Amino acid sequence: MVEKKYFRHILITSLLFTIFVFIGGVILGWSLDNFRENDLLNTLQQNELDTDSYLTEQQFLSKLPLVERCELSEIRSSVLSEELRELGKLLNKYEEEEILDESSYNYLKRKYFLLEIKTYNILRDLKTNCRLDYDLILFFYDPRDVDSKKQGYVLDIISENKTGDVRIFSLDREFTEDPLLEVIKKYYNITLGPTLVINENKTEGFVPVDEIIGKL
Amino acid sequence: MMINYIIAFIISLFSLFIAFFWFNVLYFTEPTKRKQLENFPLVSVIVPAYNEEEGIEKTIKSLLNSNYPKEKLEIVVVDDCSKDRTLELAKKYPITVLHNEVNIGKGASINRALKVVKGELVGVVDADSSISDDAILRMVEHFGDKEISSVVSAMKVDHPRNLLERIQRVEYALGILMRKLLGNIGCLFLLHGGLTMYRTKILRRLGGFDEETITEDFEMGMRLLSKKYKIIAEDDAISYTSVPSSLKALWSQRIRWYRGQIMHNIQYRKMLLNKDYGMMGLFQFPLNILFPLTLMTTLFLSIYGLFRAFYVNLVGFEAVGIDFISSNLDMKLFFYSLNYQLIFIVLSLLLLSIYFMYKAYYISRESIWAPGSLFIFVFMYPYLIVTHWFGAIYKEIKREKRKW
Numbered sequence: 001m002v003e004k005k006y007f008r009h010i011l012i013t014s015l016l017f018t019i020f021v022f023i024g025g026v027i028l029g030w031s032l033d034n035f036r037e038n039d040l041l042n043t044l045q046q047n048e049l050d051t052d053s054y055l056t057e058q059q060f061l062s063k064l065p066l067v068e069r070c071e072l073s074e075i076r077s078s079v080l081s082e083e084l085r086e087l088g089k090l091l092n093k094y095e096e097e098e099i100l101d102e103s104s105y106n107y108l109k110r111k112y113f114l115l116e117i118k119t120y121n122i123l124r125d126l127k128t129n130c131r132l133d134y135d136l137i138l139f140f141y142d143p144r145d146v147d148s149k150k151q152g153y154v155l156d157i158i159s160e161n162k163t164g165d166v167r168i169f170s171l172d173r174e175f176t177e178d179p180l181l182e183v184i185k186k187y188y189n190i191t192l193g194p195t196l197v198i199n200e201n202k203t204e205g206f207v208p209v210d211e212i213i214g215k216l
Numbered sequence: 217m218m219i220n221y222i223i224a225f226i227i228s229l230f231s232l233f234i235a236f237f238w239f240n241v242l243y244f245t246e247p248t249k250r251k252q253l254e255n256f257p258l259v260s261v262i263v264p265a266y267n268e269e270e271g272i273e274k275t276i277k278s279l280l281n282s283n284y285p286k287e288k289l290e291i292v293v294v295d296d297c298s299k300d301r302t303l304e305l306a307k308k309y310p311i312t313v314l315h316n317e318v319n320i321g322k323g324a325s326i327n328r329a330l331k332v333v334k335g336e337l338v339g340v341v342d343a344d345s346s347i348s349d350d351a352i353l354r355m356v357e358h359f360g361d362k363e364i365s366s367v368v369s370a371m372k373v374d375h376p377r378n379l380l381e382r383i384q385r386v387e388y389a390l391g392i393l394m395r396k397l398l399g400n401i402g403c404l405f406l407l408h409g410g411l412t413m414y415r416t417k418i419l420r421r422l423g424g425f426d427e428e429t430i431t432e433d434f435e436m437g438m439r440l441l442s443k444k445y446k447i448i449a450e451d452d453a454i455s456y457t458s459v460p461s462s463l464k465a466l467w468s469q470r471i472r473w474y475r476g477q478i479m480h481n482i483q484y485r486k487m488l489l490n491k492d493y494g495m496m497g498l499f500q501f502p503l504n505i506l507f508p509l510t511l512m513t514t515l516f517l518s519i520y521g522l523f524r525a526f527y528v529n530l531v532g533f534e535a536v537g538i539d540f541i542s543s544n545l546d547m548k549l550f551f552y553s554l555n556y557q558l559i560f561i562v563l564s565l566l567l568l569s570i571y572f573m574y575k576a577y578y579i580s581r582e583s584i585w586a587p588g589s590l591f592i593f594v595f596m597y598p599y600l601i602v603t604h605w606f607g608a609i610y611k612e613i614k615r616e617k618r619k620w
Binding site for chain 2: 007009011013014015017018022024026029032036089093094096098099146149150151153154156157206208
């Protein structure tokens with residue numbers, strides 16, 4: 001039978017073990033959160049570099065005749081938006097699970113949206129000037145809206161099933177941290193989520209796969 | 217962080233602390249040692265029986281086969297006005313048989329026998345249980361220590377036949393370990409009808425068993441602890457019992473047990489957080505209340521998680537049909553979105569649970585290789601237990617009549 005002093009000893013030891021595991025869990029969690037955040041940031045920075053490099057390239061090539069310039073530009077254009085969509089899915093998942101703290105999350109999201117818009121601008125200009133054969137979709141969503149979620153799944157299928165060359169850019173309609181987003185919302189007169197801007201044509205509400213394919 | 221994560225985090229930490237507590241009890245405490253007997257005291261074993269024609273003979277035979285000196289063993293069967301052949305079968309054996317003219321219940325039947333038995337020690341065995349040859353001897357060897365009021369045997373499931381019985385075998389094996397640990401820290405309140413032995417004079421002094429309750433053994437455990445008597449478990453004394461073989465029978469049994477626990481927790485609430493009652497008051501009694509609450513909260517969280525996953529999948533299927541599955545098989549996304557703080561704690565808890573299961577099997581000497589029932593016991597059975605708790609609480613709130 002255990003005596004009182006042993007009881008105290010057992011309680012303290014158990015508490016220490018629990019604290020030890022708790023701290024271990026917290027340290028592991030923090031390290032992984034940092035890893036996740038850094039990984040996102042690295043991918044964002046990589047994309048940012050790609051975009052900047054592309055812009056510099058465009059400046060450099062500006063002296064060339066349009067046909068030659070377009071030929072050279074087309075080669076790199078596909079690289080620009082490839083990783084962005086994956087990044088967006090990761091950010092959305094973090095938001096759903098509330099994994100990152102709010103300030104880190106807002107910073108990453110803002111950086112992500114800016115990069116998206118930057119890339120969208122480049123690709124839109126390229127498409128107009130060089131008549132390149134890809135489709136551009138701007139997707140405005142509300143994070144807690146069911147139709148927006150459904151639209152997200154539909155766009156995943158569109159981008160994964162390779163129904164032609166489709167570049168999708170998702171923007172959180174409720175994100176108010178960046179004034180540029182507000183300008184874009186005003187420009188396209190975005191009032192609800194989901195809203196799709198497919199090749200500069202706006203469609204409000206949920207649009208199923210077939211209908212989107214019809215519009216491409 | 218979402219509220220469900222915070223609750224899950226708190227519950228996991230709390231459970232981890234409790235698991236570490238028992239881990240430390242296992243290593244820092246030693247069970248009371250048995251002492252070889254010079255004089256064998258007279259032992260009376262009471263077998264209350266009501267409609268037990270199926271098992272009564274096996275019970276009596278196991279008692280008669282005990283290696284405890286025959287002249288020092290008195291066996292008393294109390295037939296509580298059975299409607300079957302229990303009385304007739306019991307009378308075939310060289311034992312004392314008492315017959316109640318009307319059905320008076322288990323507690324009252326034991327008390328009736330308690331008035332006539334001559335033993336210095338008295339054992340109570342249910343008529344659907346049997347004991348190992350040396351069980352009585354092993355238990356009696358503890359009564360050399362004057363402080364001990366009761367000794368509980370290690371109760372195992374008698375020849376489990378179906379899956380539900382095999383799952384209960386795991387549960388009973390864990391019960392053997394738990395009783396041993398509870399006994400080590402002076403908090404053993406879980407007495408049972410497999411075979412529990414008492415000092416006769418203490419039982420008489422306490423006025424015998426409660427005749428109104430539906431869990432007289434649990435009540436006796438609480439009463440003995442409330443009077444600061446010492447109860448221990450002897451895992452070398454084996455008793456075997458029949459367990460419910462259907463979910464319906466299990467439901468009835470557990471509702472009775474848990475309603476009994478609720479009733480007696482309220483009855484002995486003076487012990488709660490009362491340092492006069494040592495670890496029982498400060499640790500085990502609060503745990504008795506927190507344990508079902510923790511189980512229930514875990515069930516709620518699991519249901520919430522399942523519904524959330526179901527809802528997400530439903531929305532996905534509605535949007536894109538079967539393609540939703542392939543578009544969501546993204547391992548990077550899956551591993552990146554896990555909450556590793558919680559997973560680390562839950563994994564530690566799981567490891568400790570596996571260790572406890574191993575110890576339980578080791579102590580109870582049950583076959584360790586029962587992966588199916590072990591898996592169901594760890595991952596699914598707790599949910600069944602929670603539904604029983606809900607049922608018991610609901611019936612108590614509704615003040616439904618308590619019955620056997």
